[in-house]
Amino acid sequence: MSSEPESLDAQMTAELENGDLDDEGVDLSMVIDLQRCTGCAACNMGCASENNLQEGMAYSSRIIKTEGQFPNVSYEYTPTLCNQCEDAPCAEGCPTKALYKGKGNITMHDHEKCIGCKACMVNCPYDEIYLNKEDPHPTWEVEEAAIENGTATPKQVKERAGVDEENAPAYYNPNREVSDSEHPTRYKGVVEKCNFCVHRLEENELPRCVEECPCEARIFGDLNDPDSKVNEILGQYNEDVLKEDEGTQPKVKYVRDYNGGSYEAGVGEPGLSD
Amino acid sequence: MSQRDTTPSDDGGKLGFSFGRRDFMKAGAVGAVAAGLGSSLTSLRSVAQADDYRDALVDHTGTYKPSTCAGCTSWCSAQILVDDRTRRVIRTRGHEDSEIHGTHDCPRQDLGIQQLYDPDRVTQPMRRTNPEKGKGVDPEFEPISWEEAIGMLADEIMELRENDETEKFMVTRGRYTYLRPILYSYLPQIIGSPNNISHSAICAEAEKFGPMFTEGEWAYRQYDVQNTRYVIAWGADPISSNRQVSHYSNEFGDLLDRATVAVVEPRLSSTASKSDEWLPVEPGKDGALASAMAHVILRDGLWSREFVGEFEDGENRFVPDERVDPATFEESENSQGVVEWWNEELYDKDPEWAAEEVGVDAEQIERIATGFGEAGPQAISWLGGGPCMQVRGSYTAMAIHALNGLVGSVGNRGGTMYAPSTGVEDLPAPDPYIDEVAEHGLNNEKIDQRGRLEFPALKDGESGGGVVTNNAADGILDEDPNEIKVLLSYWNNFAFSNPESKRWEDALAKIPFHATIETHASETAWFADLILPATHHQFERWGQLRSTAARRRTINLHTPVMADDPDDPRDVLENGRLWDCKTDETEIPYLLAEALADRGFDNMLEFFDNEYPDPESGRTLREEFPGDDFESRELRAQAFSRNAIKLRTRPIWDPAYRENEFDWLGGEEFDDWVEFRERGIWHTDEWEFRHRWPSEGGEFATDSGRFEFDGETLGNALRRHADRHDVDVDTVLEVCNYQGRVADPDTPDAFVPHYEEPYDLGDGGEFPMKFVDHKDRLGREGRSANVWWSLEYKDVNPGDVPYTDVAKINPRDARQRGIEDGDEIVISSPAGEIETTARLWEGIRPGTVAKTWGQGHWAYGQRASEEMGEEAKGGHNNLVIGAEYDRLSGSSVFYGDVQVDIERR
C-alpha cells in the first residue's frame, strides 16, 4: 500500500513513523513549493473529502492574482490553508481554550470547548476559520429526486452508500472518527479549521493535501528534526510566508515562484502577501 | 451496513469535566437543560454514533483496488480505496505501481467520486411516455425493467431486419474502453449497419494529421519532458488538459529548471502562466509562426545534420528570399524534402513577416526559434488541438510537427515519441456470424458521408478513412445516404458536445426510436425513447484503457471495485454497482443478443457464446450459468463482460498463450489472471530512442519510409481521393476550402507543410472578435457539470470564477464596448448566441474572447442546469461555434476561425 521507497511521500511518511507526534518539541511545518504547484486544486478536493467538508468551506483554499497588462501578464496561484501560526492569534483570543497549540505544535480546535463566540475568526489574519452556522450537509438530507423513480434522492444515495452518520455526504469519510481530537462531521454552533489532518498524523499518515498533490509541491515534516525533508528544502531556498508583518510566524511556508520560468532576465519574484 | 460494536469506548484517560468525545455525547444527552434547544441536538444524536466510531483509518482497514480514470484521454491507472465496513468508495488516486504517474492523479480523477454518488444519476431503465420530442419538453419518463427495456430495443431491431433495412440502425460512441468493438463494431456488423459513428472527429483528429503526413503516425505523441531542454507548446495545455496530465503536472516543476518553455496560445493558459515565454498569437495564425521558426532554424543553420542532411560543401544556402538548388543539398537517409519545403514555403517567411501576421514581436519569435534550434534534438514542438482543429488546420499541424523533424527530435531523447506496442489481444471477431441481410446492409454508405469529395477524412492516408462525426447530424436530417430509424448511443452527449449542437437536437427528434446508455439524463437522453443506466467506468465495470508517457505505455484495467470478488458475476450484480446499472459495451449487447434470439435471430448470441468462453476454465457462458430466467441472463451478461476483458488481456497474464499464440514484443509478464487483475496495470518496455530512424535500421511509416518535409505521402493520399471522384487535387482543395494548390506560384504548395490564412466563420465586420474556446481543467469530458467540486473550484481555469460561467475579455475591448466586470453579456455568431457573464482579464489577447467549454447545460442534472430539462445554466460554447470542418482530417472546427460579437445584455 505504500509507494516506492524513493518517492517523496514515502520519505516523509518514514519521518512520521520514526518520530512521535506526542514528543515535546515536535514542530510540524508544511512547505509549499510554488514552482512545482500547477494550481490544480487537487489539494482542496482531497481535503474536502478527507474532512467531509461541506460546500463553501475549504480548509485548503487558494489566493489567485493576475497582474500586469497584456501581453506582459503574470498569473500567480497560491495554495492556502491554516498557517498553524507559532504565535496564533486565534488561540490567544479564545476565551475557553477551544483553540490551543497542541501536539506537534499544531493549532488544534476542541469542538467540545467551543462556545461559538467567533473571536478566533476576528483574530485570524488569514480567514482560515469557518463557522458551522447550521449542521453540515443539509442538502444530503433532501428527499426529492430530479426525475421521480428515475434518479435517486440525496437521502437514498446516502442509504445506498451505507452512510448512517447524519450531517455527512454520501461519500462520507470515517477517518476523522479515529481521533479524539476532532469530531467526524462537526455540527452547528462551533467553528472549524485545518489541523494538518491530525487524525492521519496520529496514525503516521501524511496530511491528505500533501498526499493528494499531483505535483509533490507540499513538503511536510518536523522543523526540529535537522534531517527532515522540510529542513532540507528550507535550506535550499528562501522561504516566504503569508502576511509576515502580522508577526504570527506561520508554519506554512512557501518557496520559489509560481511563475517558475524566467520570462526575461531581471524579472523578480512576485510577492506573496495578500 | 456498518455493524455497531457496543464495547465501552475509551476516552484517552480524560478526567473530571474535561470530557472525552464519547462521554461528552452522553453527558449531552443527559444535559436536559438544553434539551430541545439547538446546541444539544447534536450531542443527543451523536450518542448512537459514538459507539460506532472507527478506531483505524480506512486507509489501513480498507482495500485499494485497481481501476482506471477516463475523465480525459490521459486514462490514468487508478487505485480506489474501498471501505471494509460499507464497501463505500472513499478515495481514488493514481496507481502506485504506475511508472508514468505513480499515486499522483489529477483533480479530475477525484471528481469521479462525486459522479459515482451523484443523486442525479439514472438509477434504472426509463421509457419515454410523451411522444413529443424537443428541448424543454418533458419526456415524462417512467421506470421499466431491464427485461422490458431490452425487449423494446430488440423489437425495433428485428423490424429493421425483417424489412431488410438494417442500414437504418445506428450506433454512436463517446468515451469508451477497449471492449468497444463488441458494441461499436461487432453489434452493428451482425445486425447489418455500416453506421457506427464515433466522437473522434470532435476530439482532435486534425492533431494526428501532422505526424501522419510527416512521419506516418496517425496517433497522439508522448513527449520526453524528463530529458528535453526546450518546449514549444502550440495550443497545448499539458498541466491542465490532455494528455497524461498526471505525469506532465508532476514533471513540470523540474521541467522549468531544466528547459525553456514557450506557449503559443491567445489566452494565458495554465501552462502559459508557469512558462518562460508566452506567444499570444492571433487565433488561426499559428502556422505562420511555425513557418517563421523553421525559416530561422534553417537560415541560421540550426537544423539537425544527422536527421536532415547537409549542403555538400557545408555552406548554408538557406538565405532569406533565395531558393536553393536541391542538387547542392545532401539529404540524410532519415528525411527528405527539406529543400523543397524551403523553396515552396519557408524561404520568404522571416520573423518580421510572421510578426506582422500573428501579432507578436519578431524578436521574440527569433529568440524562441533560436533557443529551440540550439536545444535540438532535445527540443519539443508540442502540438495541441488548438492550432489545427480549424478549417485549414491540417497544414498547420504538419508545419508544427515538422519542426521536430528539423531539429531531429523525432522519436529521439528529449523529443517526441509514440507508444511502444502492447501485449493486448484483439477481441474475437464476428465475421462468420454475419448473414446476407447484414451483408446487404453493410454495403451502404456511412451516414456521416465520409469519403465524399468534400469530406476526404484522410485517416491513415485513406480516402474516407476517418469519421466526420458532426456531419452525421446532417446525414440524419437529410436522410442522405439513408434514413435512420433506430439509434443506440452510448457514453456520449452529441446533442451537447457537437458544434452547432442544435442540429443534433433536430436530428435526434427526427429518429423514431432512440435508446441511450448513460449515467445521467443528458441533453441527448432528453430526446431518447429509452434510457439505459450505465455503470460508472471508474468504479462499477470491467474495461481496459491505456496511458502513454515516460517512454512507456501501460495497459490499465477497469474493475468493479465495490464487489468483493469481481470475478464472481453474482457478487458484481449484488455489490458491484450503486444502482441497477449495466455495462454499455458488454452486458447490454449480451442481453440484447438473448432478446434477439428469443425473436428468432440468434447469430449474435451464438457469436458471444461460442467465441467468449472463460479463457481460464474454458467454460462457455451457458455452461457457467444455465437457465433462461432473466436473472441467469444477467449473470451470463456479467460473465461475458469478465470473459471479454480476460480475452483482451490474455497475453499479459497467460504465459502459455503469450509464448505460443501471440507475437509478444516484451513488457511485464504475469503468471495468471488473478495476479494481473489484482494489480490492474501492465507496462511495456521503455520506448527505444531513434529506433525508427532509417540510419539506425528502422523506417518511418510514410510512403517513402523517411520523415517527409515534402508531403509525399499526403500527395499520394490526395491524389487517391481526387481519382476516386474523377477530379484533380486542386478541385479537392478548393471544395474543401484550402488555399494550397498543386504547382501554382501564387498559392502555397498543396503538399509541403505551410501556412494558410484563417478561414473565418462569419463576417469580420458584423462579428469583429475571435472566439477562443478552451476545455475545462475539471471537465471530465463534459461530464462534470453536475459535480459541485468542479463548480466550487472552477477558478483553476485561469481567469475563471467559482460557480460562474464567464467569458474572459480583455479590459481594453471591454472599455470600448462599455462592458464592466460582472456584466451580463450576449455572445453572438452566425451559428447562434449565448448569454453569459463578462470577466475582464488581462490574460487574454485583445480582439478575442475566451470561454471555458462545459457550462450551459439545460439537462444532465440539477446542478448542471438552471432548471432540469428546461433552462440552461450559463452559455454553451457549441451554440456559437458553427458546424465547419477541417475536411482533410474530418475534424470539427472548434478554434481559430470562429467570429463573434459581444454586447451587454
Next chain:
Amino acid sequence: MSGATGGVSGLLDDVPSSRRYYAWLAFVAVGLLIGAYGVLTTLIQGTTTLGLTDQVPWGILISTYVFFALLSTGICIGITSLSSVFGLSKYDPLVKRGIFLSLITLAAGGLVIMAGLGQPFRAIPQMLLSPNPAAPMWWMIVLYSIYGGALVAEFALIDRFEEPSETVSKTVAVVALVAPILAGAMLGAIFGTAEARPYYGGMFASVFLLVTAVASGVALIAAVTIVERKFSSATQAVVPEELITNTLGKYLGVMAAAVLLLTALRHVFGLVATSDSLALAHQEMLFGGMGLWSVGVGMLLGLLVPMALMAYPKTRTVNGVLAASTLVLVGMFASRFEFVVGGQVTALTADNFHEFPVASYVPSATEFAIVIAGIALFAMLYTVGRELFDLNELPHHEEETMTHTEAVTDGGQDNE
C-alpha cells in the same frame, strides 16, 4: 419616605398618564414577544438565522452588546461613582436609579450576546472549566461578573439597609468603579488585540470605548430621569431641574464634544493610513453604504446636534436635554455598529472563496428581533424595578441630604 410605595404613589399622582402607562406596558410586551421569537429560532436553528458570514462573523448583536455593556459601564464610572466614591453629593439623586440602570443594561447586553453565540449553553460552564487568561474576552466576562455582583450589593445597601457600614459601602462602591473600568478596557482589548483588524485601533480601542461609554451613560440616565420627572412628582421632588439642565446638560455636551473629536481622529487617521485596506475600510464606513448611519446618525445627529443643543443656554432646557440625550443614545447605537462592522468590512485575503476587497454584511430580521429582545428586556426590567423599588431614594450618607435636596429644589423653582 417609605421606599416600597414611592414609585407607585408617584404614578397614582399622575392619573392622566396611566393610559399612556398601559400603552407602554403593551409596547414592552410586544417587544418581548418579538425578542423571544428571535432568541428561540436562533437557539433551535443555529446562527444560520443571522446575517453573519465567515468574513463578517461579528454583526449587530455584538455591537448591541457593546452598546448596552458600555451604557452600564458609563453610568457607573460617569455618574454614580462620582457620588458613591468621590462624594459629589449633588449626584446623589441619580445614584440609586443609576445603579439600577447599570444592572439592567448589563443584563440586556448579556442576553443579546448570549443569543448570538453558537453554543450559548456551553458559554458559562466552559468559561469556568477551561479559562484562558490570555484572552481579553475571558477577563471581560470575569470582570463584568464581579461588577454585576458589586452593583447588586451597592443597590441592596441603599435599598435594604437603613444604616449600612460606611466602609462596606465605600468598598463596594470602589469595586463598582474599578471593575467596570477594567471590564470596559477589556472589552476594548477584545477588538484592540485583533491586530489583523487595524480599524479597531489597538489599545486606543479601550480608551475610545471608555470615553464613549461615559457619554452614553450620562445620556441614558439623563433621559430616564427626565421622563420620570414628567411622570412622578416624587422624582421631581428629588431631582432638581438645575441638576438636569445645568449639570447633566453641560456634562453631556462636553462628552459629546470629546467623543466627536475622538471619532473624527479615528477616521482621519484611518483615511490617510498607508495601509490600503485600512483606508478602504474607513472610506467604506464613511462614504459607502454605511455612511448614512456612521456619519448621519452616528456623528451629526448623535454628537454634533446634541453638542450644539447643550452649548446654547436657550436650548439647554429640560426638554432640550431630553432631546440631546435621546439623540446621543441613538447615535451611540449607530456608531457601535460602525465600530464593530468597520473592522471586518475589508476582506483579509483575496481568496476566491470570499468577497474581495469589500465584505458585505446585512443584519437579518432575526438579528433585529434579538436586538429588540435586549431593548424590551431593559424596558421590562426598568418598569418592574420602578414598581418594586423606590428609585428616588437617596444614598444614606451625610444627613444633610434632605436640606440639600430642598436647596436644590428651590434653586429649581427659581429657574421657573
